[in-house]
Amino acid sequence: MSNDTATATPAEPGTAPEPPPHGLGVSLPSVEARAKTEGTFPYAADLWAEGLLWAAVLRSPHPHARILSVDTTHAREMPGVRAVITHEDVPGTALLGRGRADRPVFASEVVRHHGEAIAAVAADHPDTARMAAAAIIVEYEVLDPVTDPEQAFEAEPLHPDGNLIRHIPLRHGDPDAAGDIVVEGLYRIGRQDPAPIGAEAGLAVPRPDGGVELYVASTDPHTDRDTAAACYGLEPERVKVVVTGVPGATADREDQGFQLPLGLLALRTGCPVKLTATREESFLGHVHRHPTLLRYRHHADAEGRLVKVEAQILLDAGAYADTSSEALAAAVSFACGPYVVPNAFIEGWAVRTNNPPSGHVRGEGAMQVCAAYEAQMDKLAKKLGVDPAELRLRNVLATGDVLPTGQTVTCPAPVAELLQAVQEFPLPALPKDTPEDEWLLPGGPEGAGEPGAVRRGVGYALGMVHMLGAEGTDEVSTATVKVHDGVATVLCAAVETGQGFTTLARQIVQETLGIEEVHVASVDTDQPTAGPSARGRHTWVSGGAVERAAKMVRTQLLQPLAHKFGMSTELLQITDGKITSYDGVLSTTVTEAMDGKELWATAQCRPHPTEPLDGDGQGDAFVGLAFCAIRAVVDVDIELGSVRVVELALAQDVGRVLNPAQLAARIEAGVTQGVGAALTENLRSARGLVRHPDLTGYSLPTALDAPDIRIVKLVEERDVVAPFGAKAVSAVPVVTSPAAIASAVRAATGRPVNRLPIRPQAAVVTATQ
């Protein structure tokens, strides 16, 4: 039942039982939460079909090599092996990739990154499949890897498309403008991995008509269906993607690279085929946050008002383009942050290397530049001797100001209000150094922390992201609402990745139709497209489509009544299954009005179009923007360089709160991902070889690393162009928190802190410093 939690509490004697929460603005609990907590929720890795075969993928041990020969004879001869496929067995398009199709399904002549797929095997046991994959003999001519993105410009092309994926030279204002005060900096951002809690997995089942069904944790099922169909040489109708439970998706799950071999093997063998990636494969295969090198020069006048920003931004895309072009657009467009900058000259490049592949991870592009421009603001404040928060206040953006891309900010931009909210929030008390007081020192409960060596620092950061796809992406979603027998059903191909879309869709229908019981159907590609689960799209476009469809059903339901009563449908309202007129005189039940009929409506939501950035990086490229201010308080052990984030106080521009509990959870998740990016998360590679692709070597934040997260203020200034006026909330805390933590460490240590994650040696204060 959808409202178990809400009705489980016995009512106080003598008082009416609380009505279960419903509609928008309440914390409707997720229906999946219980199954997920109890471990019964079916994820892709849990699927099973009678007579299935197991797949394994052979991956390159080299970051860059020429493939001289692939000998699959031994593998094929192994008992239990049913199929071995290489690039020669791809009947259709052999290239895949989001954004740009430049990644081969299986490497044929060259391997361009450590872990690139070369062949796949289907066998009757997972061990047999892995052993057979290992028995494939590949002769490599090892080539020198290009691992420094700065070398990529001069290096031999790693790919027929060349090493430069995109170059944006943004020119805005007067190039000769100069300020009284100039600060410069060089910043490096590491490679964050999305590290989904469940590794990639899937099941492919061949269909009698020669087609195939893919059961995968896809976040963009229709695009994946089209890519798969093209790869298999089939019509899109004969490939169906069924979305299973998604075990974590803060990025594009690298499901295409898994889906395609899976379906090929199922088509080849005529049997269901299952593939579950090991954690190591997951780290090697999926896309990461772009490691970035940034060079900045800020000019300001004597009062600290920004005059000009010059920057060079270099994104390491890895071997394939993926969504690097979009990431670069965000990085260049938001390179100055939510500040008014009259003159901006930003040059950005995304280049190919033989490093692990980069792609869409929450807050792509915007997170890297935020760390850099906020470091610059700290430098400027230090040089001017002004309080860092005060300096930021003098420069903040507001509605009506112009971005360096020439786009005027038309949406609410309450940046000053956000900053003041976190600034005025009381600071956490300093712990007393007595045995009675529990003081969690940097280094943890059994760590080596010593109170005498601990310094506290406070830092600020302001971040911004764009919502939905940018630069002319057709952002459309379609939803169907069906009402029958007092129960509403939503059909929409928006994937629930844990972001809470299912709950939101139920709330929207409850709000519009007054029907308590709302079901959301599972997603497959027989439904019309809703687009990818990314950049807060579904709250906006899919939520908007659900609302429109629900309103159309409402009109269908009320029109006959309104006609009968001689009033317009707007004067009738539906609550708790009853239809009443505005004056309360006329009343009937929904069941009666339905009269056994089934009502359906399908609607689309398509936000107003955007345009690509032109040759000078100018254009109205974004539909909407979201902002966030964070104040970080950290404790640093200045001898060991260990950092503990004590508290993050956050104020965010959310447009409208649709589900308070879900909203808080999204913010906490985002902030914690940012803590990881700031302190520990960096998938290290040496000469292109990934080191420690496991969860021991790659440190995710634990409960002890997560700070107290104080949501100080949620500014609800509705964005008129967004359905419900709500803004996407998940990405902007990820973007802002690493910069705030770096700023606080800077304040505690006086060190420059120009690299993320912050290494202990960068937070040590020695006698000479």
Place this chain on the structure above:
Amino acid sequence: MGQREGAAGLTTHAPQAAQAVTLPASLDEAVAALAAMPAAVPVAGGTDLMAAVNSGQLRPAALVGLGRISEIRGWQYQDGHALLGAGLTHARMGRPDFAALIPALAAAARAAGPPQIRNAGTLGGNIASASPTGDALPVLAALEATLVVAGPGGARREIPVSHLLAGMEMLRGGELIGYVRVPLLHAPQVFLKATGRTGPGRAIASVSLVLDPARRGVRCAVGAIAPMPLRPLDAEQWVASLIDWDNNRAIVPEALAAFGEYVAAACIPDPAPAEDGSVPPLPPAVLHLRRTVAALARRALGRALS
């Protein structure tokens, strides 16, 4: 209701392959089981072993489970020593009664990872895995602990833990670590670990320091920076001579920092001078590691003497 249904009614059942597992109830039975099946691998907490199995690096033909051997899951006293069962879990060693006996080992056990790992991982497993970052190892090195190894036919032999870690002596086929003999020193002991984070993590460097008032000695071992724990013997002797053992173990404050530097320089020496006599500087990361060891050793001595 209202929930998305599982994909197309596919079940979530997966069959498991059978495997030969023996669960002996005594140490000698376990040794006998290993002797009978030379391909079998002993497993206690499995926190390292099962990770290797799951990743396909290890496919043992059979397992000898040590979890039911109650004689090695506790400890006993033997002429001024504690005889610790190799099956003691980190969680058990972390409790206050154990901490009162061997405080440094208890501290290492509490720092040895998240609760799930501490509940399963054992003292013997920590020694057998001999991972450079094994948290118990520097403590055992500082305590100069000895292993009691059980062999076929009820045989018992003793090996200093440092000999095993250094590869000077090895376990032979069919042998198991039964007990760890640790002296009871009745004096302050410290284990400190730097991880660079607040949550549980592998040590960047760790230092264990124990006082031995009867022999007027200080023993110190540095973990995680080398394949095995390192003992800065000269630094130990030097600082022991500075401690006023009869006067509340007083020491001049400057000696703490000097001890830290001494330990760090002993464990992470300067590079050999070039031919022209100049000493090349340490790389920044190594310099940071040396500073970390110095800070840990200074803090450890300070806490032991406070």
